Amino acid sequence: MKQWGMTPPTVNAYYTPTKNQIVFPAGILQAPFYDIKHPRSLNFGGMGVVMGHELTHAFDDQGREYDQNGNLHQWWNNKTIAKFKERTECVVDQYGNYEINNKHLNGRQTLGENIADNGGLKAAYHAYLEWASTHHEELPLPGLNLTHRQLFFLSFAQVWCSSSTDEATNLQIEKDPHSPPRFRVIGPLSNLPEFAQEFSCQFGANMNPKNKCEVW
Ligand SMILES: [Zn+2]
Numbered sequence: 418m419k420q421w422g423m424t425p426p427t428v429n430a431y432y433t434p435t436k437n438q439i440v441f442p443a444g445i446l447q448a449p450f451y452d453i454k455h456p457r458s459l460n461f462g463g464m465g466v467v468m469g470h471e472l473t474h475a476f477d478d479q480g481r482e483y484d485q486n487g488n489l490h491q492w493w494n495n496k497t498i499a500k501f502k503e504r505t506e507c508v509v510d511q512y513g514n515y516e517i518n519n520k521h522l523n524g525r526q527t528l529g530e531n532i533a534d535n536g537g538l539k540a541a542y543h544a545y546l547e548w549a550s551t552h553h554e555e556l557p558l559p560g561l562n563l564t565h566r567q568l569f570f571l572s573f574a575q576v577w578c579s580s581s582t583d584e585a586t587n588l589q590i591e592k593d594p595h596s597p598p599r600f601r602v603i604g605p606l607s608n609l610p611e612f613a614q615e616f617s618c619q620f621g622a623n624m625n626p627k628n629k630c631e632v633w
Contacts, residue, residue, distance in 0.1 A: 430467050432474035434483040439471045449576055456555045458565035461545035462572030469537030469544070473633055476536070477529040478505060507630035508532060511608075515600045518583050520590050522600060530595045531604060536633035538573060538605040545569050566615045574602045 423429055426444040433440075441464075448455065451464035474480045481501065484490040493501070508531050513524030524531075546566075555565055563571065577598040581589075589597055596604065606612045606624060613625035621627055 430471050432471040432480065433487075434475065434480045435487045437475065437483065437485055437487045439468075441468070441471075449572070456558065456565060456568065457548055457552075458545060458555065458568040459572040461541050461548070462569040463576050465541035465544055466537045466573050466576075469540035470533045471537075472540065473533040473536030474529065476633060477532040479529050501632070504630070504632045505532065507628075508535070508632060511630050512596055512600060512604060515596070515604070517590070517597055517599065518586055520587065522590060522596055527594055527596045530601075532632050534596075534601050535605045535608055535630070539609060539611075539633065541573075542569060542609070542611055564615070570606065570612055570615065574606070577602050 421440050421442070422431060422433070423440060423442045425442050427442045428444040428450075430439070430441045430445055432438070445451075445467065446464065449459075449463055450467060451460050475483075481493065482489055482491070484492045491498075505528060509524035509528055511524070512522050512527055512531050515522045549565070557563075557565075558568065561568070579598045581597070586597055589595070595601065603624065607626055608629045608631060610625075610629070612618070613620075613622075616624070618625035
């Protein structure tokens with residue numbers, strides 16, 4: 418596969434189900450996503466989550482319909498598909514309840530991206546824990562009284578720090594398969610018990626709700 422759908426300096430990534438192919442252009446392989454000199458906690462929280470996101474696309478509501486060779490072919494049994502749909506309905510409702518500019522997000526339009534955001538965060542966090550379990554603890558970052566587990570989540574959230582006009586946000590809600598940045602952060606974090614644990618969020622609080630969605 419020599420042809421890419423993005424140029425090398427692009428700060429983005431993609432998964433193509435018909436080729437079962439993931440692409441990370443050079444542009445995204447730099448700070449704040451990744452830097453060889455950064456602590457691994459920051460790299461896993463940035464680039465690691467992007468990698469997990471693209472990988473999860475292979476198993477989202479659309480990607481799941483393609484097999485390992487990129488052919489449209491049902492390779493799950495019906496019971497698995499029914500269970501999958503049960504879990505994804507939770508995500509549809511969760512994001513459909515989010516509001517910005519007095520408008521609700523469209524939980525169906527954004528489903529695939531939200532599945533990828535949630536699966537990517539969880540996979541990358543556990544990949545980081547796995548790495549940390551076999552390496553010496555990293556030096557703390559000066560001026561921040563945070564553990565590296567907390568820094569992983571901070572790095573993830575910082576990637577989505579952004580600013581937008583109301584018009585651009587309204588257009589995004591109408592047309593974009595991605596949720597607005599704020600919800601790409603609080604959606605996945607509030608579904609992850611590991612996040613609540615590291616930041617001691619009270620059970621039932623906004624970022625540690627009693628009802629959590631989990632697909633992957
Ligand atoms: Zn995506």
